[in-house]
Amino acid sequence: MDRPLRLIPTETTQSAELARTLEALLVVASQPLSLEELQSACEADAEEIGDALELLWKRYAEGSSGIVLEHVAGGFAFRASADAAEACARLFERPAEKGLSQAALETVAIVAYLGPVSRPEIARIRGVNVDGVVAGLVERGLIAEGGRDNEFGAIRYRTTPLFERVFGLESLASLPRVDDLGADVGEIRERLEAVAEKRTA
């Protein structure tokens, strides 16, 4: 290194050290790690973790490394850079999302928006039996059992952290609002009015 020597404030070296610990945690974790998990594993406060994450955020940005840090499913996690997608595709399958049918997407959407919901409730909305689809989604790890309607009632399902990860959501709260038919009705009315106007004109 031919950069001039300068005094490095302690704070920065602390952050750098903490950043190394975070790297270590993130590279072995099997799920995104929340701020709280990082804090208690490092025995550091939120601000310290925040500063260290800041460093990692730059180091592992898309384009600067093969490893990319992302904020997803309520936590932080490493993923492969998009540049390496082809190489990754040669080596790894995507068992969670590969070949998801329209029925499966609709079902997992219902669970994400209305969950926890039971199979009968999903069937009622989709208008068909959903037993097979639900079992498939459980197998993929996108939804999981989460309690019962009541003590002896139907099993209810909710989406998993993997669901949020696969679909790149920071949390379920970041699902877009799916509004009532409001927008559609408005659009239909507008188009009909346009026709009517032309006729009377």
Added chain:
Amino acid sequence: MDRPLRLIPTETTQSAELARTLEALLVVASQPLSLEELQSACEADAEEIGDALELLWKRYAEGSSGIVLEHVAGGFAFRASADAAEACARLFERPAEKGLSQAALETVAIVAYLGPVSRPEIARIRGVNVDGVVAGLVERGLIAEGGRDNEFGAIRYRTTPLFERVFGLESLASLPRVDDLGADVGEIRERLEAVAEKRTA
């Protein structure tokens, strides 16, 4: 960047690019990746992969990053740096479980009071197959192998010092008394076996 510009040999940039792809592959892999796997994923030859690995080797050496590249039997894999061992241990520490299942409790009680005993003996008393429960207790370190019935006989199990710690016993001699079940180990065993026989009848 205030570093002087210099010509970078093409080979190096190629290696750097390949190194990024390797980083990506290694961060996604759930098993060590062999040289062959890296080659076919990157569509590169052994020498090219070797050069790229050389770069990673320095970048992810113990002491320079929280992520450490390791060469194990199956190939290459990332691990957490030794410096982060404590933080990792805290991350992977599970909250202590409250208690054992009834099956595990009955099994460990048999081993504690009647041990050393073999799996077939435990199975006879409990009236069910106990292979899974015994394996679980061994894995948790509450019981351990301790000799055989005879030279070629079934493996016998006894409780461990960890078992004594968990149950707050100074030694097996301080197990709660069960005089009501029989005067000595032989009698208790006979009684339990007799009841088990009636149960399965």
Added chain:
Amino acid sequence: MTVSVHELELDLDAFQGPFDLLLSLVLREELPLREIDLAEVVIAFVEHLDRKGELDLDACGEFLVLISALLELKARAMFPDEDAELAELEPEEAAEELARRLAEYRRAKEAAQFLRKRIEERRTFFFRLGPAPLAPKVERSLAPQEPEKLAAALRVLAIEPPAPSLAHMALRFPPVSQFLERWRSLLRRRSRFDFDQEVEGLSRVEIAVAFLALLELRKQDEIAIAQAAPFAPIRISRADAERSLSWTVRSA
């Protein structure tokens, strides 16, 4: 014979082609009707009429008949195994329920579309599923345990099994007719009653037979059975009594 309806070209999310083809695909059940946005079809028809510049009454009539048939089919499809349930609702309630389900299904479809887009956007993002190859082993620890639990567990194993019971041999089934009479006479005095209240104190077998008697009466259209929600009290009323507003249990 007009040709306007047949030459109506559609360009919908789920279908592209002439209206004719749409009809035949739906009737052959090769295209699920719930995928088709019928409002779009209506708009397409109105725009088509507008382009022709003249009001073709025959075409309008034919279109109205066809589109209402499709709407009814679609409505029925929302209640696959529950026609009876829908039929037993008051018309306004049925309409409301239908609208609610349509809206819910539409929302689910929109959400699914969003999710599909997300998968597409993240197609180039790979991440590890499951633990890292060299992750530390997870330690399972056990909280301190009471030693008395060990003795208790051993004592459980020493409990003599009960002598084989012959009690089930003596199970007696009260005749269904007994309850048929009981329910009929009760309904002669009162227009409705709560099943749970009436069978309080009876044995399980008796309650089962009492319920069978109810189903028999229901089959003969003598009574209506209603339950506000699963596990809520079951309400029985005379078939001729005014209909309850709550959801009606069908054939059970």
